[in-house]
Amino acid sequence: MQKTVNNKAWLLVIPVFICVAFSALIPLMTVVNYSVQDILGPDQRVFVGTEWFLQVLQDDDLHAALIRQIEFSAIVLLIEIPLGIALALTLPTGGWRASLCLVLLALPLLIPWNVVGTIWQIFGRGDIGLAGYLVNALGLNYNYTASPIDAWITVVVMDIWHWTPLVVLLCFAGLRAIPDAYYQAARIDGASPWAVFRYIQLPKLRGVLLIAILLRFMGSFMIYTEPFVLTGGGPGNSTTFLSQYLTTLAVGQFDVGPAAAFSIIYFLIILLLSFIFYTVIQNLGKGPAS
């Protein structure tokens, strides 16, 4: 077949190029620009090469924040995904009960993130907060402003409260998309409820779970507002996650060069981990069986 050469086609893709350029490429290149220069003043700048990258990579505080961040994302994913699936399985399958449950579940998703932080900041207080007061009344010594463990628990519980509903909604939609015939066939085949879950529901949920895991991974890995409002990263640095560390670096200390270098590393980490998740889940249950 003869290939048609028509340069007018470029005109059609130019709008997309422009949009992507302004929304992603140009801001990203600005960051790249900062990351390789030392900006001393509005007109004074020095090219420093990879110096900022090396400095950032050797920063112990950053290593600690990165480890905290990975721990946080791992904990959040390990709880929210199974909990979300479990809740979606127990929801009513239709009618007004299902609608009511979905609306109630979706409420946390509608609350602005800094308000979520404020809610939990008050909720967890020992003096005027319902949860904090009750836990202390039970004889447990709970104070998220003083104990790193308590602060961690509060941040994790807050995130679970805030984001598990998203996983539930996705799984609920995924479960509704399974044709009845599968359940009927499973009944006729004498499958146990566990086998129905393992061989029908879980495989059919793969697509939505991929989205849920990616969204929750990225969301939790970039978490900023809620812990910032709740604990301010403390006590000490115990709940300072990567984005808060980055903000302190860029806005607080105005170390634009290292902050830019770190932004790029941060971005690459998220990209790499998302890609790994995506590839692994896509290939689960596919390919030649052993």
Place this chain on the structure above:
Amino acid sequence: MARIELKGLAHSYKAIPSAPTDYALRPMDMTWEDGGAYALLGPSGCGKTTLLNIISGLIHPSQGRVLFDGKDVTDLAPQQRNIAQVFQFPVIYDTMTVFDNLAFPLRNRKLGEAEVRSRVHEVAEMLELGADLKHRASGLGADAKQKISLGRGLVRKDVAAILFDEPLTVIDPHVKWILRRKLKQIHQQFRLSLIYVTHDQVEALTFADQVVVMYEGQVVQLGTPQELFEAPAHTFVGYFIGSPGMNLLPCRLDGDAIAIDGVRLPLTAEKAQRARAAGGELQLGIRPEFLRCLAAPQPGAIAADIEAVEDLGNYKIVTARLSGQVMKAKLPEDETVALGQGWLLLPPARTRLYAGGRAID
């Protein structure tokens, strides 16, 4: 294998059915003989899938009992009934291999692994799935998937019957007949009871020894394909089976004869009596294959206006109008018919009388 009896069976999706139309399945008694190949034929929404799901136990009937070999199974769950069912869309367990799919019903019933292996291999052999046993089921075509669904039924030794719910809907036409023949072959080999739901008359007539025609929640006729063709018990059967369907001509009784357009077709006294007793609208039914077209009047022939003659290569379809009613006749290729005035002859042996939709014999 089992003989399946339905006693006073009815089902309604409404809690308190009041009118007959509230029933998805109107009260019926029926027996499916052991080892029979039955087709359940009817248009969409006539209750055939409901009936099938009641037999398999997926639906609990509102009233009546289901008996397998005389044993009441109405309250048993599908897995306790030993029924296999193949659905319209192939159901396979995506993450499993073909082998594991076939083994699934056996493993759920805690059979020994050695026996599982021998049963699965036997069924795979029969369905020509042997080469794919180690492959993942999700990568196969619709026909192979449907074979796996069927295989999951066949693999169990104790199945009372295998139910099919329009299993060939998503199969390519050229594979359809291969699968259908396979099914027929398996039926002949093992004498399994098969009940096959379809809205496709060709599929029903070629597959089954006995065809059950359903219409608006009731069984209107059970018979061999030949009986359905030659002696439809209900106008619906006449109209639904055959292409074109049966001609239905409104008529009235005049003493011991049927009167149409001034022509009298004599009846026996008893038949006229039965027709009168049955009540309801009277109709004469004749298949296009039996209706004759004449160029000249003849005793018993009714004058009609021949409107169109379509030559379909190996036969002709004549469209005639008889006192406002359109009639179709299927004539041999070599017969010539002129447009305009003509006469239609209804051979008495091939003409059936219906009162209120039901045949008067």
